[in-house]
Amino acid sequence: MFFIGCHLSSSKGFEAMGKTALEINANTFQFFTRNPRGSQAKDINLQDAQALQLLLKTHHFGPIIAHAPYTLNPASADAKTRSFALQTMADDLARMEYLPGNLYNFHPGSHVGQGAPEGLRLIIEALNEILTPEQHTTVLLETMAGKGTEIGRSFDELKQILDGVKLNGKMGVCLDTCHVHDAGYSLAVLDGLLEEFDKQIGLKNLKAIHLNDSLNPRGARKDRHAAIGQGEIGTDTLSRVINHPALQNIPFCLETPNDLAGYAREIALLRSLHRQ
C-alpha cells in the first residue's frame, strides 16, 4: 500500500481531520497533539476519537502520526524544562490510547551546550520514565537537521538512544527527508543512505517518513522545508524515495509550506509518481 498524506490542523477535532484527509485523497496524516507551546491539551472526546477510528478503518488508512510540540526539550539542562517535557509526553501517550495502534513522533531534543553524550543520556532517561509495556502507540524519534545543539542529526545518535531505552520495542524512527539532507546525508544516493540506516538502526525500525524538499544545500544544518520540487532535493529524488522497495507500506507525510489545495496537488503528484 502507498500511504500518503500531510500535516493537518487538529483544531476541529479528530474526525474532522479524517474527513479533510479524504477530501485531499490522503490515506494518512499528521497532527500536533496540542499547540506548539505545549500548553494544556483539550479533553479527549471519546466519541470523536471512535468516529475517527471507524473512518480510518473503513477507508484503509495507514498509521497516522501524532507530533509532540516541537518546543519540548527532554535533553534540557534545566530540570523544570525536562520534567515539563516528560509530563507532556506522558499525557500525550495516555491520550493516544484512544487511537490505539498509531505513531507518536517527537524531536529528541537539544543538549544546549551540555554535550551530545549528556543530551543522549537525558533523552534515554526520559523515555525510560515515559514508556509503558501496556501502551499501544509506537514512539518515533525524528531524524533532525542538526541546527544548534540538536540531538539526532546522525543515525548513530538515534541508535544510541534506541540502545539505551529498555522498552525499545515500543519505539522507532521517523525519517524527515529535509532534515537528513540538511544533516549531510545524500538522498541522491538512496541505497547508500538506507544501507547506513539499516546498519545502524535497522530498516524494520523505520516507521514513517516526512516527505519534504529543502531550501538549503546538503549539510547546511538549517531545517527549512520547501515544497516538492522547489528545493535542493528535487522531485526525481523524492520520487525514488516513495518508490524504493524497502520503503513500501510505511506512511509518507508532507510537511511542505502549503495550504490544503497545495497539499492536494502534491498528493496527486506523488500518487502519479508512485509505481506500486
Ligand code: FE
Ligand atoms: Fe518534526
Ligand code: FE
Ligand atoms: Fe519533520
Ligand code: ZN
Ligand atoms: Zn523540519
